[in-house]
Structure formats: C-alpha cells, structure tokens
Amino acid sequence: MESPPSFDLWARHRGTSLTDAVKWTMKLRSCSLADAMRYVLPVRNREHGWVQLYFDLGWLEAQEFLSAPLPDFVEPGSAVLLDHDSYTTPERCRGRCDAHRIYLYREGGSCPVCDGDYMLTTRGGFRTAVRTSRRY
Numbered sequence: 358m359e360s361p362p363s364f365d366l367w368a369r370h371r372g373t374s375l376t377d378a379v380k381w382t383m384k385l386r387s388c389s390l391a392d393a394m395r396y397v398l399p400v401r402n403r404e405h406g407w408v409q410l411y412f413d414l415g416w417l418e419a420q421e422f423l424s425a426p427l428p429d430f431v432e433p434g435s436a437v438l439l440d441h442d443s444y445t446t447p448e449r450c451r452g453r454c455d456a457h458r459i460y461l462y463r464e465g466g467s468c469p470v471c472d473g474d475y476m477l478t479t480r481g482g483f484r485t486a487v488r489t490s491r492r493y
C-alpha cells in the first residue's frame with residue numbers, strides 16, 4: 358500500500374539572484390554547496406521563479422511553516438504546498454485547493470486534505486497518516 362502524501366513547501370522567489378536561497382538551503386539541509394545548488398537552481402526554477410523551501414512535511418509541520426515568516430529571498434505570503442510525490446513545480450500544476458493552499462497537478466484533481474488522506478506529521482522519524490477516505 359502506498360503511503361499517503363506528505364507536502365513540499367514552495368514560495369515565489371523575488372529578485373534575480375538565487376545566492377541567498379542556496380546559502381539558506383545549505384544551512385537548513387546541512388548539505389554541500391553542490392547539493393544546495395541542485396535543490397535550488399535547476400533550470401526550471403530559474404525560469405518559473407519558484408523555490409522549494411521545505412520538503413516531505415507532514416500537515417502539522419506544513420501549517421507551522423505556512424504561518425511563520427518566510428526567508429527574505431521569497432515574496433511574503435507566496436508559500437504554497439505541493440504533494441511531495443508529485444515531483445513537479447507549482448507552475449506546472451493545473452489545479453489548486455484554495456482552502457488548503459495546495460497546488461494540484463491535474464485540473465480538478467483531488468486535494469489530499471479534503472479527501473482525508475495525507476501525512477499528518479513526518480517529524481522525528483515518525484510518520485503518522487490520516488486516512489478517512491472511503492477509497493481504502
């Protein structure tokens with residue numbers, strides 16, 4: 358059985374330099390410059406202006422990050438969530454659930470939170486799922 362979705366948090370980058378985003382990502386993920394650049398600087402990110410700030414969040418953590426101040430290199434209030442397993446970017450998404458600030462890959466696609474099938478927390482190595490959907 359596949360695991361229900363966790364969430365990635367993206368926000369709109371402001372300005373033209375992604376240097377701050379790379380430095381911030383290095384610190385957050387304790388990763389090398391090369392890895393941080395891989396996260397932040399794929400060609401598609403430069404083109405569409407979105408930066409992935411956090412990944413594989415549970416719903417509870419996602420709400421904390423959505424309500425917390427964003428780093429200076431992104432536009433205030435621009436944070437949105439994506440299904441972690443969708444391997445896509447906000448600008449490629451055709452649907453959206455406004456109630457939960459989740460971008461959906463397909464237009465009219467179903468929102469995991471509205472469906473009651475999502476990862477509640479991924480904190481501390483424990484993954485706790487919410488599953489109320491009748492699909493299971």
Ligand SMILES: [Zn+2]
Pocket residue numbers: 454456457459468469470471472
């Ligand atoms: Zn929803």
